Amino acid sequence: MSPPPPVAGVLADHLRRRRDDGAKLLVPYVTAGMQDDWLTVAEAVAASGADALEVGLPFSDPMIDGPVIQAASLRALQRGTTPRRVLADLALADLGVPIVVMTYYNLILRMGHRRMASLLAESGVTGAIVPDLPLEEVGPWATAADEAGVATVMLVAPSTGSERMGRIIERSRGFVYGIGRMGVTGERAAVAASAALVAGAAKARTDLPVCVGIGVSTPEQAAEVCRVADGVIVGSALVRRLLDGAGPDGAAAFTASLRRGIDGG
């Protein structure tokens, strides 16, 4: 048995501490490499009220993403973005909040489980969300990530049965990602009723923070979701603004508005 790795639990500890201090958690998402100044954007977002930052490593076939993140991913790939380059950039950056990468399994497989896990850890990344790795398939990756001290954040969905939810949560590290609605990422006019149900069911089973994403697009919606959930993940609404040319300042302003929303201000 190897001793517990030094950075294990950084993400969970950080988010739990914030939550236990009474804060709701804000986790904005940015697609890495989608524009020249994406790191500046990431810094601006991190400095505007984010508790952690989700950074997407773009994949050619993003199965759980809607049109906005598809477009950002395509742009990033056309700019020559690779996982190695993104992680090299992140290694040099100091965002001041924990970074969680979101990516698809093929990028991990191609690099190799252990190499990807250690590269993430060396780059200062604290967690990983891999949506095409359900509980039955996550083993080899999760083991490598555990060994490297990278938290594998597991997802629970409105369709997840209660016994299964327990097993997924047990395997989750960092926080639990509640899928707020049956569907792909994208902005929606209203929060689905399933968001509160999923958050409530997950929270009843764990002390890990439970953050809800997919279809949370406005400060009002974020506030609504946070009545039950510990926090929100906001992706498409931010990325769409960036695709429309918002830049670091616009991204910061939108993030700050989300912060005010969940703080009830």
Add this chain to the structure above:
Amino acid sequence: MGDPGPTGRFGEFGGRFVPESLVAACEELEHAFRQAWADPSFHHAFEALLASYGGRPTPVTECTRLSEELGVRLLLKREDLAHTGSHKLNNVIGQAMVAQRMGKRRLIAETGAGQHGVATATAAALFGMECVVYMGALDTERQALNVFRMELLGAEVRAVHSGARTLKDAVNEAMREWVATVGDTHYCLGSVMGPHPYPWMVRELQRIVGDEARVQCRSILDGSDPDLVVACVGGGSNAAGTFAGFADATASQLVGVEAYGGAALTVGVPGVLHGMRSALLQDEAGQIREAESISAGLDYPGIGPEHAHLAAIGRARYVTAGDAEVLDAFQRLSRAEGIIPALESAHAIAWVLAQAGKEIPDGSTVLVTLSGRGDKDVAQVRDLLGARAGTGERV
């Protein structure tokens, strides 16, 4: 070629790599299919419908003129004669019946050449279900007639503009739509690919092709099996259905023919896409590469996981045919035998034409599954052959 078990594994390939939102739907489908497939009354109803509605069994035809030219004995399993013009109907009739058992009222599907879309639209009409078909925008152009066919059958066709706008992108979009509609919608996947249980279920629904052909060949070949059994491979359903009839029951050599520009098993690397672990065209970072073929139905950067396994254990081998030799085979079969093949099926013919007397020894018996008829491809082939076509000049 057996049951891949609850994890859906064929050796190291297969599996169920889907977002958590789709796990319950895949489990529900696996459960429903296991029950149906263990139920003799389901088999009875399935086979009765494929006979009375689908025109099964399809014949095996001996190609006398080509056989003589090639010096091998060439037999064709005539899926081109099935209703809707290809083997795709077998799978969709079976899946529509399973969908009915699950109480779903709506079918969605992806399509490349349009044959699977047409077959799904047909089954939806037959069973009174709603139907939406996703098709890459490049393919809606290449296969405009099939788009109209689907619409005639009452289906809605949605053109997909992402990626290379071909089959891979249509699968992405159908999966995304499925996540949002799993409650009342069955995703009728068109090949032996995707997450468990699809690769296994679709192979089982297509094994009627191979089971029929084995019996038919024995009667033509005085009790022997063909030396070679050859089929084209896109996702690999007509090949898997054919191979299923021969892999365990005979010593026939099994050969899958991929498009040269979509040769996942020849030049691909193991990876995960569309819910399965299999051989994939991809770059060093793991981004999926686009396939390139004149045949929309083979324009796919992956291959069904069971094929990757059959290759790994050496029970089948996988080869390629290029666009030019395929166009040639398309014309040669038409003229020599009076059978216009689908461009997909012409890949299998092209490999036999190229290898007769070489990798295929003189005097061999060869069964080729002719997966579909070429009506859908006639306009495209006319354009590809260019000015010579339609002038009365020999093309």
